[in-house]
Amino acid sequence: MRAARRLIIGFSSAAVLASMTIVPAYADSLSSEKQQMSQLQAEANQTDKQISQEKAKAAQLTSSIQQTNTSLANIRSAIAANQQQTAAVQAKINVLNTKLQQNQVKLNADKAALEAQIRTMYENGQVPYMNVLMQSTSFDDLLSRLYMLEQISKAQQQLVQQVTDLQQSIEQQQAEQKVQYADLQQKQAQLQTYERAQQILEQQQQSALAEVKSNLQQQTRQRTILESQIQLTQSQIQQIEEETAQAQQIASSHTTGSLAHGNAQQIIQFGEEFMNTPYVWGGTSPSPGFDCSGFVQYVYGHFGIGLPRTSEEQYSVGVPVSESSLEPGDLVFFSTYAPGATHVGIYIGNGMMLDAEDQGVVIDNITNSYWGPKYIGARRVIQ
Incomplete structure (x- = not known):
């Protein structure tokens, strides 16, 4: 898994948690993606039948x-x-x-x-x-x-x-x-x-x-x-399977480990100070503005927790967390315009996240009609 190579938050690799913690988180995402794949293939088969009839x-x-x-x-x-x-x-x-x-x-x-x-x-x-x-x-x-x-x-x-x-x-x-x-x-x-x-x-x-x-x-x-949705889902399933295998390999070689120390409430309160800051593609600071991963990197960096620059890289650090086990301070990831983790936000509890979207820094629901279908997983980077 890329987490073993890219984690730069100043502590030993967080992927050293036991496989009993890591594998279920991947299993939830993998099961969700496979279920979506099954639904897409059923729709595709029905559409093929209708096309043949027409x-x-x-x-x-x-x-x-x-x-x-x-x-x-x-x-x-x-x-x-x-x-x-x-x-x-x-x-x-x-x-x-x-x-x-x-x-x-x-x-x-x-x-x-x-x-x-x-x-x-x-x-x-x-x-x-x-x-x-x-x-x-x-x-x-x-x-x-x-x-x-x-x-x-x-x-x-x-x-x-x-x-x-x-x-x-x-x-x-x-x-x-x-x-x-x-x-x-x-x-x-x-x-x-x-x-x-x-x-x-x-x-x-x-x-x-x-x-x-x-x-x-x-x-x-x-x-x-x-067909495009099927290909995207197949890429996501393949990525999850690869990361699962890598996580299992890392977990098998470590029995204990630790995450970076951080206060989730302080991180969230600091992030909320930038509400309505404009969205800027590639932005990493309040002025002129943030993109999604630049915002997350800036907020955590304020507390001495170094994170990679892009959402894809951030998706490879920390340890996986199942959706049902999310805690404030976890990073939540979504697949939007391309396969993989193309959007990231800071989970603040009660199914809500703080993130930089097109309208700027806002609080949004991760299970609404837009973000819900695009959710691919979460990472925990603090304890």
Whole structure:
């Protein structure tokens, strides 16, 4: 342990206490760190499971979106084809309407022409049509007149029949085209309904995918944070194990020893005189100010007790003390921005410490929500 090499407080190494005193203190810290490690690993495993689930959801949604887009493309292609068919049928209907109009005009013209022929042939300009039949001069003349009327009637009937047959054919075609047009219109409406449904589905899928990706990003960030905490805890566990082994080795070679003499109340009262002194990085005096280890070194140095400069070095002097055995005057250590002892304070009792923090020299609770999780151990340097 570094305590055997760095203790400079003017007495024989304090680590000479019996191993029954040293090992339990390390055991408390080690047990706490291992418990925290177990919790972190459980959280990491749960986060890994959630990440895997979110990735599976994202893959499934991506596949569903591709299928929906393919379906949309097919529907839109069918809509375009149906529109072309509808336009073609409408064009045919327009042509048939034109033919119907032309046939009606022709029929009217042919009827008028026949009527004109009859009047010309049988009235001679002044004789009424019916009188021609009644005023025949002979039987042969009558037969001739009746024959001509019959031939004209037949010709007129044939013409009317031809125009009528053509009219009926066109009307039948027109009816068929209208039925086909109505079917196409109905199909178009159905396709447009399918298209809107697929568009809504695609929007819902995209929204769900965005949410899954957001969750995945958050969980990935959480996993990174947990990995950093695991690495930090592993470093702390390794450090405690190394120091435990060193403490046991030192304790096994010594049976008795002593700590520096000092009055804890006097040390604490002297330290409290610097309440609200500004925090200065690297500071070791009241002016311009202290950092955490500079403050501890200055207060103990006032009573002739020499301590190393940094919190990491101070964590290697004295003897370990379990949290449950803390006494006023003990040094309490925390791991904050980096692995190891990066902050130190003077324990004053009742779970409180005197230390130099960002806001200056203050009294703080070592078990609050900030310091509690960062506590790594304590050292006793006076008796």
